[in-house]
Every structure is written in structure tokens, then in C-alpha cells.
Amino acid sequence: MLDASSALAPYAGPWNRRMAAHLLRRAGFGGAPADVDRLAAMSSRDAVDSMMRFDPGPLPARPALEDPPVPPRGLYRGFAQAAVGGAVPMAADDATAEARKAFQMQRNRNRRQNLISMQTWWLQRMIASQAPLQEKMTLFWHGHFTSSPEKGTFAQELLMQNLLFREYALGNVRDLTLHVSQDPAMLRYLDNNVNAKAHPNENYARELMELFTLGIGNYTEQDIRESARAFTGWTFRRNPDGTGSFLDNHNQHDDGSKTFLGQTGNFSGTDIVNIIFKQPAAPRWFAKKLLAFFVYMDPEPQLIDAVAGLIRQHDFEMKPVMATLLHSNVFFSERAYRALVKSPVEFVVGTHQLFGINEIGRLELPVLRQMGQVLFYPPNVKGWDGGSAWINSQSILTRENFANGVAKSPQMMQAASWMVPAMRSMDPRGVAHTLTDAMLQGDVSPASVAQLVTYLGGSGQTELAQLSPENVDERVRNAAYLTMAMPAYQLA
Amino acid sequence: MKRTGFLLGALSGLSVVANTDTIFSRALAQTALPGLPGGSDRILVVINFQGGNDGLNTVVPFGMPDYYRYRPSLGVAPNDVLRIDNTFGLNPVLAPFKKMYDGGNVAIVHGVGYPDPDHSHFRSTEIWQTAQPKGYESTGWVGRYLDDAGLPKANLFNAVAISNVLPEMLISKTTDVPVIDAVASYGLRSDKTKGNSEAFHEFVRDTTVPFRSPFLAQVAEIEDHAQRGAQELPKLIAGYQSQATYPTTPLGRSLALAAQIVGSKLGTRVLYIQHGSFDTHVTQKATQNRLLGDFANSIAAFYQDLAAHGNDKRVLTMTFSEFGRRVAENASRGTDHGEAAPVFMIGGGVKGGLYGRHPDLGQLNAGNLAFSTDFRNVYATVLERWLGRPSASIVGAGYTPLPSLLA
Helix, strand or coil: CCCHHHHCCECCCCCCHHHHHHHHHHHCCCCCHHHHHHHHHCCHHHHHHHHHCCCCCCCCCCCCCCCCCCCCCCCCCCHHHHHCCCCCCCCCCHHHHHHHHHHHHHHHHHHHHHHHHHHHHHHHHHHHCCCHHHHHHHHHHHHHCCCCHHHCCCHHHHHHHHHHHHHCCCCEHHHHHHHHHCCHHHHHHCCHHHCCCCCCCCHHHHHHHHHHHCCCCCCCHHHHHHHHHHCCCEEEEECCCCCEEEEECHHHCCCCCEEECCEEECCCHHHHHHHHHHCCHHHHHHHHHHHHHHCCCCCCHHHHHHHHHHHHHCCCEHHHHHHHHHHECCCCCCCCCCCCECCHHHHHHHHHHHCCCCCCCCCHHHHHHHHCCCCCCCCCCCCCCCHHHHCCHHHHHHHHHHHHHHHHCHHHHHHCHHHHHHHHHCCHHHHHHHHHHHHHCCCCCHHHHHHHHHHHHCCCCCCCCCCCCCCHHHHHHHHHHHHHHCHHHHEC | CCCCCCCCCCCCCCCCCCCCHHHHHHHHCCCCCCCCCCCCCCEEEEEEEECCCCHHHCEECCCCHHHHHHCCCCCCCCCCCEECCCCCEECHHHHHHHHHHHCCCEEEEEEEECCCCCCCHHHHHHHHHHCCCCCCCCCCHHHHHHHHCCCCCCCCCCEEEECCCCCHHHCCCCCCCCECCCHHHCCCHHHHCCCHHHHHHHHHHCCCCCCCCCCHHHHHHHHHHHHHHHHHHHHHHCCCCCCCCCCCCHHHHHHHHHHHHHHCCCCCCEEEEEEECCCCCCCHHHHHHHHHHHHHHHHHHHHHHHHHCCCHHHEEEEEECCCCECCCCCCCCCCCECCCEEEEEEECCECCEEECCCCCCCCCECCECCCCEEHHHHHHHHHHHHCCCCCHHHHCCCCCCCCCCEC
16 A cells, blocks of 8 residues: 655665666666666665766767758749649649659658657667666657657757757756747647637647646636637748747737636737646646656556645756655655566667667667657657557567577677676576576576576576587577566566 | 456466467367357458558549549549449559459448548548547557457467558457568567577566566566467468469568468458558559559459468458548649548458449549548448447447448
């Protein structure tokens, strides 16, 4: 039973590698064994504090993206006139149609390549950043304030949104929400860029309340209509480098009086955001999301209340809220331990960190797609459900095959220096303990360890040859893979 | 896949099942479901024409003058059309498919769509796959059928996606659907190394770990099933001899595998295949003709293969697309995202012919074809008339099956 009064009080229980690894998995992506050792050697208090300091180290602040291609002169002759009501000119001949097709392919290629660059850059940041919580919070916001390229959004627009999430990783959520409401990728994704006085579009107003801040039941359809009016005219201008700039188009703005959540005035989008954050439902909504992402799914109502109170107390500043949460009893409770399923990104990044492999190769992006998580491409505006949704036969086979690929890769043995002494020892028991301690912090049954020892040593049961200098490399690599195949490795 | 409850007992402390064949022996038996006319061996194949297939150049309304007015360069010439009647015909690249139509094995449903159509690939696909145009539903309509149909839990192949990603349509609360791109590559690569398979088998089944987790048993079970399923599948389908020549295209290969799965009697009820991309914004003819031609050749081979094994009447194939395309061609000899489009129902107990009402080209919905049949009626037809399950809990109440389409 949850004791709500002490749930958020500072944890003073046992501090060891298991707890340190739990902290690293939740506030980051798992880290390397040396990171776990380092945190385990501190006090629990110092360990959590160290996760809250954001000095990421020398990393590229943004990826190099290619500007969107410019169509050859005359290819779309007359289109500008068509945009203001003229007839759309047809392709004069097959050559023009072919040229437009070629340009379209070039534009698609540009978009695809930029997306790959962004995904690769972000994954590498997640792996190598010395401030993993900053990347983890960025990922959290990315799955919360969702946008995707599906509306013809340029990669540069999505990048700006990602930088916004990173800047506000532990910042003020109300301010972040206001900036998100003016973000070009979001304006386009939820159609607010075409929300105008003459023809209002409610898509952003609805999702802002339903999914981003309050949840169903805490506003009415009328509130959606009125707030949509307040957001009219909020659009963006596209820049030649593919980024967008927020534009408050007064000509398109409905400056009449609106009644929203019980208040009346000539509201703009800024007022709407401020009124939303005064509602009791707002801190509860964020509390529920944070708990499900960082602690355990289906948090108790009393726990949600306690965290909501904390959020309200700190006026939506995430830094003190997360500090309290990460220091807390409930965060380090038995119920929270291994209570989450690693998302595909956590699985891939964490496995890289485990073996010290910093580079993203050609496999990671397709594999993440098969596991069900493409960065910058949430499946819909709800983001990723998490939990059971990550686990099906395809995603599991993909995870196992990816782990197998890493275990067989040249980089793995070079980078995972912690494996070398064990391998040199040629001692099956020693290797088995090294693997299960480093990779699972001992969260294995004695029976499984015994199985691993038998496997490593070679025996009549498996018809494997005895462990020898000739086969030790392959045998240990396979043992590392088998350790990752244990169900515990899928759990964060 | 969401799991709300499943058997923990299966893994805690039970002895290892000595003979893995017994897991699948239930798969091999054909168990009759209650209330299902004609027995339990009816199969549904769904082919997703991904990207938005232009229905007007597929089922050509050559008898409607507006069609040529809107499509000066894209219109299929009246003399080229494979005529069905005085108004409609098929695109000439569909010749093998026209033969199937002439044999009475193809039903064409005109104008299928839904109210307030969405023109985004992602959202409209999601709508067709979840059968939920309002709000976000995590399970797919076929997933809900799988949950509802009471299929044998021990069968790991109740449904199969021949693809590389699990489609939303097959996401279910209780049924795990394997995604098999090709049999050769399906499974654990590590199993090819001696000793790994047995070791994996043991580790995965040991859940006596020093911690508790709400997800532990589920992960272990899925890992176990996935490995064993992948190991058994090649053996189960090895005996099948294809009796048709399929195109050497991804669609051809997928349908060849589908025929193999059907013919090997794994108890599979639903198969999903994807074909595309039909998103022909620019120079439509070349791309669409290639894709439709591939479809015609592949589906003809599929039914030829099925017939040679006596399975053609057991298999109903349904094609769909997330939307049709705009009526007027655009400035680039292509078409943009549209709305209503035709659905094909092939084989099985289909009574061939034209169904529904073709949208009026003189009464467009802001340049798009207005739908006349809600796709949920098409799903209800499949659910009730073919798979023998009530449709209300799956697609919602009030969607009546199309009369007389399925015998």
C-alpha cells in the first residue's frame, strides 16, 4: 500500500549498484557499468544531484541539415498566381511533368536524408551526453507535445522544436506550452497555421486541452470553439533555410470577446494558456504523465495528487519537481523497480552505452522502426503508449536480433573494456558473473546463472566444445547476447 | 499489442513441454467455432493499397463524360478500358483481374469512405485500420475480431502480417500476431549458432528472479512464443508445393507465402499484405499502371495456386486504400489526396458484380468523390457474412452488411 505522506520524502534506504542502475535507466538510458559504479560509490543524494546538473559535454548542438531544394526557374510557372485564385497551370508537356517529378523526388530525398541526419544526431546525443536527464526529458516532451513530418513539415522545423524541448527540459511547463503553441512544426501539424477568423480550425485548441494539458472531462466543446478563436492568426513564415518563424497575423485574428473555462475577455492564445494552467486539472495531468514515464504506470490517485501538489507549489517549474521525484521513496520503491518496459530508443541507446559503442550505424534506424518507435515520427498525436504496446513477437524478435548483432560486432569487444579481464580469465563462473552483474546488476535467478556457467564452459548437454582460447571470443559474445535475452533486460 | 490479463501460471514452475509439436497440434486441428456457417476454415486476406490508390483510374467510369473533362491527360481512353458494362470498366493493365471478374469471382463496391474524411495518410490509414474515425483507438478492427472470435490460444499463427511492421489493424488485446517478411529471415538469428537455441529456451522460461515486475511474465511469454513459432514455421510449411508462377515482386512473393500458409493448414484466419506506394501526386500513369498490373498478375497467381490445392473458396481477399484521389488531375499529370474509392472483394463466397452507388461526378465534395458506402458496412459484411461474428462490438452498432455480396 502506498504511504502518500512519505512517498515523496527523500529516500534513505539501501544504496548499491542496483539502485544506481535504476536511477541511470530512469533518468537516462542505462549508462555503462563504469557509470553505475561511479554513482553507486556516491551517496544516493549526491548521485541524484549529479543527474540534475546539465553539462552535456562537447557534443554538436545541432545536426548539419541540407537546405530544402529550390525548384528550377519556370518549373512551377504560374503557381503563385494560382495560390491567389488563378487557374492552376497544367504541365505543358511530358518534359515538364517529368521535370516536376524529378524535383519532387529530389525534395523527398532531401527530406528523408535530413530526417536520418536528425535521428542519428539525437541518438548520438542520447548515447554520449554527460547530462542524460536532459536528453531523457527532451524525449519525454517529444512524446508529449507531438508533431511529425507528415504534413509536409521540413526537417528544420522539427529540429527547432527539438531544440525548444531541450532548452526547456527542466524549465517552466507553462512557458514551454506557450512556446509550443507558437512553434512552426506544431502550428503546421495541428493546423493552427490555417486557423483564421473567417474559417476557424479547432484542431490545435482541442489537442492542447485533450492531450497536452488537461485531459477529457475538464473542458467543454464550447471551450474548444472559443479557444480556437483566440488562437486565430497564429501562423508562421517559412525561411529559405527551411526553418519557420512565428507570425501573429492580426488580419486573421478574431479579436472579439471569448468565454473560456468560465472567464470572459478578448483573449489571445497567450491568455488561453495562462487560464489553462490555473485549472486544478493541469498539474494533475502532468503529474500522471511524469509518474507513468519515470516511476510506474497506473500510479495511485493519492500519488498523482501528491505530485500535482508539488507541481502547483513550484508553479510548474520542472527542476524542483523532478529533483523531489528522483530523490523520493516512491522512485526507489520496490514497486517502481524494473516496473517499466524499455522503449525502443532506451533499448537501443542503453545497449550502445553498455558496450561503449558511440556511433550509430545503418541498422539502428530501421530496427527502431520495426520495434515501433521512429524519432520525430510519433504514430499519432497521442504519442507512444508505452508499456505492453512495446511488446509483441515482432518487436521482441527485433530486439533480440539487434542485441545479437551488437554482441557479434567488432566494436563491442573493442569498446567494452569491462569484458576483457573476464574473457582473459577463461573462467566460466567469472565470466557469467561479470556479464550478469554488469548487464543486469544481478537481477537473475541462481538457476539462470548456473545455466550461463554451463553454456560458457561447454558441456555434454549443449554439445558445445570446452571453453578454449580458440572459441572464447565467440562463446563470450554469445553469452553476452544470451544475457540480453533474459526478460529482465527488457525492463527499465 | 495491449495485454490486460493472461496466464502467469503457464511459466511459473511448470515443467518444460517435452515435445514442441504438441503446441502446434492444436493449430493443425480445425476446430469449429460456434455460429459459423460452413465450418471454421474460412480465411480473410486483406491487401492494403498503401498511399491512396486512384479509384477513378482503376474502375474507370468511361460512360461519364465528366471523367474526361476532369482528366484531359490522365483519363483512360474509352477504347482501352476493359468494359464491365456501358458505364464502367477496368484499367487495361488489370487484364488478368478482369478475367477473374468475368468468372464471377470479384465484387466491386463503389464509393467507399467515411464522413468528414481526413486527407492525411497517417490519420486516414489509422481510421481504416482501427475503424474509429473519431478519437484514437489503440486496437485494430481485425485485432478486435481476433479477441472476439475465441480462436485457440495456443496457436501462434491465428493471424499473420506479411510485412516488416505490425499494422494497426492487427493490434489486439490478447492475440500476438507475428510479422513475417520472409520465412528465411523470420526468427532469432542467434538460433543458427549451436547451443544458443536451447540456452535461450531455458533463460526465457526462468522467471524466478529477485524482483517483481508487472511486465516480466508477459515479456518472457512473448519471447518464448516468438522463438518457438519461428523455429516451427519452416517445418510446418515445408511440404507445400506452389502451383502457380508468381511475379517476382514483393507483392508476388507475399501472396506466394500467403498461399503456402493457407495450404499448410496452420489455422491462420487472417493474413495482411501491403502494396504500394500509390501516392501518385506526379506523373501518375507509370506508377499506378505498374502497381495495378503487379496486383492483377499476383492475385491471379494466388487464386490459381489456391484453386490447385482446393482452397480458393475458403479465402476471401479484400483490398482497401486509406483514400482515393481528387477527381481533377493536378498540374503535374498526377492527382492529390482524395476521398471515396472502390473496394474489391475477391474469391471466397463472393457473388461477383458491382455494388453500391458510384459517386456522382457532378456533385463533388469540394473536388472529391462523396462516399456512398461507409467502410464499416464493408467490414460488417466480412465479419458477419464471412467470419461469422457479430460486427457491433467490433465496428460499432448499426453497420449492416451489404446485401447479397457474400453467398
